[in-house]
Amino acid sequence: MSQAGDAAAPVSYKGWAGIRRAFGTPSAFTMLVFGFGSGLPFLLIASMTLSTRLRDVGLDLGSIGLISLASFFYLLKFLWAPLIDRYAFPLTAFLGRRRSWLLFSQLLVAASLGALALSRPEMGVTTLVIWVLVGSFAGATQDSVVDAYRIEIAPATAQGALAATYTLGYRIGLIVGGAGALYLAEFQGWTGAYLWMAALMLVPVVTTLVAREPAIPEATVVRRIDFFGAFWQPFTSFFSTNGVLLGLALLAFVGLFKFPDQVIGVMAGPFYLDSGYSKADIATVSKLYGIWTGIVGAFLGGICVAAFGFRRMLFVAAIGVALSNLAFLLMAYNPGQIWAFYLAISADNLFQGFAGTVLVAFMSSLTDRNFTATQYALLVSLANLPGKFAGGVSGFLVEATSYATFFVLSALTVVPTLLLLAWLWQRIRDPVREPGVMGGGG
Template structure:
């Protein structure tokens, strides 16, 4: 992508385009179920006297989101009876996933955890599975619905909607439970899934005709190469077409450089994820009150994240992806040094506001740009599968490293820990610079738009 000549006003108006605007509502639909099977759920279970040991096991429900790449090939290739003909490839799966979430949340509203904890666990697993499926489809739709230069704006609206949903499913669900009860709370959340359902019914299906023809040629060649020209089962043929071809296409298109791209996807969010798990313990240990954390960290931080995401979307539209990607990587790493400084300053609300502002603006900016970048790496013939792979890869290394965060803090303190976290963000900055330099030198679109 070449540098754009749009004015700032023209760039900002991109957020009013129908397909960009609808991403806010799809983002809301994606974010709503997440906390309802995690932190909000744990509050509900504890309120009903469920043991902490049992509550801990519910964390395993989250594995569903990390392995969604396993069934993404099904979403990419399988047609749903009647629905696909009516709504199209993406909207049909989106509707089924949303109805699954709504049904699961309604089921939870009818269950007493004290009497049927196993049933609660199964319903949570169903909601998480349906939610992860919806994530796969929405990501595929987002990439296929607009031109690559609009992906930053699509990501920004998605992030904004997602963040609003987190507030509704977190604080909102707790308020409803306090005012009424948990049954009413989960039932109201099930009804709010109507936002996503209405959006799905109103949006237009992307055109898949051209990429479908290209995919059929590519798949036919690899089926013959892998299975030979003789007779073979339809299951094996489907496996090669749906599961193998998305990965084969990515490596064939990028060659050995594909390994560099996957490495970059895996390390870009290392600094962000490793810092996040220690944030709340850090605030409390430093002496901030829960009110300070709620007002500055949650409410003020929410607006900063959304502002950063929208800024990222506009910058991508005006200047391409790779240069903002360098800035985003640098900002994400550098803000950890502010946390290290805050550890020395102590419980100063003004400094907390500064740190939260910088961290959330940089986080929103970097996420919007990074989502646009990994979207550009996909082939629209295999959007769901390839993006699900990138999405899983970008969180797993950070989650693994963050598991050691408590040990480092206990041994060396918060200041040293945040300095370490800033340092592990350095490789992402260097790789982002390399990607920009390579794209500038070669002009190859396979290296990513810049």
């Protein structure tokens, strides 16, 4: 499916024509399916579908927030990403460095979803937490390999378009793992819903088996470093490229960029239920209509990055994500009103999709292709870490104040991000504006 020569071809991926061209490459379909495989388990293991399930069986908000921390492997994948960059997975090494890890992680995701299907959180959460840990480790590993695969088959100038391509598959996975699982839970129960999700992981598994392994760049040094060097060289490379001060500032900016959106993620499902919406309503509006709105936002982000570069788009996205949180006040003050649900989800998912593509393009431009999985995993982990820990205690904040106060406070958390972006403005290198200057082997 994917062609090793994609990255070497001197092809422009800017604008509408570039996006159509990206869709037309053999690697685009591979990324579409890999995106589906990454998106499918996320809500089931680390976000709204799981929290909705726990609320549905009677757990309190504080417990739901704490249980969400069991998916922390999604935030720590950079710790074992050096092994993914350096070695093939032993049992499937015949598939190559990237595909061997993909097959292992995809099968483990399927197994964890099957085990979660059989768990009974209303009888005790210990077994469920264990399998959430396993599933988040497997899902995080899969994401690391998919991200490295995407970066290695396209130059930096193509990442905006391919991020949109990948996002399409990821969002379809979210639709299935969100709306699909909720519909199934409404009519077949949570056990049946999770078993169907486990079976659908066979789609990316088959794709991994028939896809081609991406070529290793000629300049790569991965094979020439020892075991310990595999862990420290990706980090020293990042700071030698950017300098210590700029490197730390870039990492802090990535960590804060989507904080306003992520801090409300765990509470979204319980908020919808507490506002009087049924699981079918949530599936239709949030996980069906909302996901497609997010896809529109993602493609809009890809087009804008191709046309204007990501520096100005980072500002637009940061403001949009923060302001979209205030749209939930419509639901807080109009509980049970379907029009308020649609308006809030329209604003939230449109800017989520837009910001996601912009951030992916930006982070991809920062990576050294000798250490693709490690550096990108570090950036993705930082992009989710602050919001994840804040989400873990968000239930206590809601119970101490109100949902409306919570949404206002979450929007105000954009202020540090904007201050940091102002300092970085003249220091951010943009491949669209400054071709050839990006560090990271792009």
